[in-house]
Amino acid sequence: DVKFFGDTASAYMLWDASADDLILGGAAGLSVNGTALVTGVLTTTAATVSNGGGQFNGAINVGVDDTGYDVKFFGATSGAYMHWDQSADDLVLGVGSELVIGTTASAQLLGGGIYIDSGGYAAITLKKGASNTGHAIDFNDESNALQYRIATNVASGGENLLFCNGATPALQLTAAGDLVFLTGSDILTTTLGSNNIRIGLDAGDNILSGGNQNVAVGDYAGTAITTGDGNTAVGYNALASEDTGGSDTAIGHSALANKDKNNDTFNTALGHSAGISTTSASANTFIGGQAGYYATTAQHSVFMGYNSGFGVDGTPLTGDNNVAIGSAAGKDLQGVAHSNVFVGHNAGTEVTVGFENTLIGHLAGDDLTNSDRNTAVGAYALHTNTLGQYNTAVGYGALNTANHATATNAYNVAVGYSAGQSVSTGTNNTLIGGLAGDGLTTAANNTAVGYSALSAALAGTSCTAIGLSALALATGNENTALGVNAGNVITSGTNNLIIGVNADPSAATSTNQMVMGREVTGSGDNTFTFGAGTSDSAIANGADSISQPSDQRYKEEIADATAGLAFIKDLRPVTFKWKKEKDLPTSHRAYVEGSETRTMNDSTNHGFIAQEVKTAIDAHSEIKDGFNMWSTDDQADGGRQRLAGGALVPILVKAIQEQNALIEALTARIAVLEG
Structure with missing residues (x-):
């Protein structure tokens, strides 16, 4: 073993011969100077190296490129470490570890x-x-x-x-x-123009300086806009062709996709392919999927609803001022069709090049094609008509089955629920009221006003019925009835004139009867009967006197009249002329200030003076209260006095009888005297 000690107690370096290890003990550290430290020079089998430190003043390599080793650094906190995982090539920070990058830790950790x-x-x-x-x-x-x-x-x-x-x-x-x-925030999209918004692939991507206040949202929306202003394009390919035009609004897939006009056009299209074929038109409003699809140069039109004003491929709509509101309303409009108004599902759906038609209601005028100036208001009004023109149908099912297969100026008018609902090829009919003329078919020149008036099946002509159920059963021609239920007994009768509530001719087949008055019944063909109820008078056509009821079965308290010659003798027949209008009582309606025209006529007339007749009547008690020779107009300020000469007939007869009796008596006396 070899052991080196330093100046610090317990600090040493030991070569352990038994273990072949170099040990730095105590406070000893390892300092390596140079430009590189290559691993593999120092090898240890020890599990740990502790109680020391080291400083490396050069590059450190652990392993070589493509052959690495795990490296793990521990800190003062349990479980906190930094680990280079050579198997995953990842740098791992253990739980509790942090990565701090910077020169100053001004922010709290x-x-x-x-x-x-x-x-x-x-x-x-x-x-x-x-x-x-x-x-x-x-x-x-x-x-x-x-x-x-x-x-x-x-x-x-x-x-x-x-x-x-x-x-x-x-x-x-x-x-x-x-x-x-949040408050005060704006969406700003960079373009050469000002105040533009672009969202989507190539949306508004060509806007130039001068192109302002445009909104393009959706792939290719407004992609051609250059210097156009105030356009709104929302949806794939919406307003994709417009460049310098402005003030268009296109919302929906390909809405106004082909629109391109070099000025403000104020078109609005909302819906998939709405106005897709529009090119240079202006002031149109298309709302609904495929609304105004083939309207190319048409202007000032409004189409609202799926397929409304859709048009026909190959025959684009160029006519102006059309309005179609409702699913498929005006669907076939094409060419120069103009100034039509269609409102309702399928209203006017087959009109092609017609103009100035107004069709409002579900299936109103839905079979019209090349037809002009029809008006239909109400579901199924003018439903089956194809080429008839100048018809007016107002009400559910009015003129429902009218069907002129050739261009015909029909001039039919039907107003009311199912009015004229059965008219087919009839013309010039005017039918006003619920079910008025609802049975007419090929009839012409008829007028019916009132519920169920002229209601029977009729192919005839020239009938006029005014009033509830007037001529309700009539099938004949040229009858005229005015009043509730007037003439409602007539069937095949013809040429009758009936005026009055419940007034009727004498029979269902009557001809040439004139009847006037409430509940008056005609007295026969070729007569004029008037009055009120059973109090009526009649005169035969061509006759010079008026008859009245005189049936004994209607009379009682019958007695011989005594008024006769004495009364007649008190009457003064006169001749006279009528005064001028300026000389009449100023309170009378006949008075005309300054007028030189005579009242009635300019002739010298024969007659009586009404005031004198009244004096004579008052002087004879035998004149009964039913005598109606004299009367006066019912006016507060004193109306005209009247005379009815026919009332004198019974008295004249009595006077003649008296004179005849006297003549017979005198004749007898003369005979005696002469005998």
């Missing part, structure tokens, strides 16, 4: 973590724990620029990713997955 310090400020901080202070990850520049916090109770809440401006949070990703732009 909390738990296990990594500190990279520069100039006294933490550049990276990794923290583990749940303290109320500190951070989980900090990328710092004098203050926290990026914070990732996994602990709860930190300043901004639990489990957050914060991007900060200085010490002020600006962007937060919460534990719930929400991305929050």
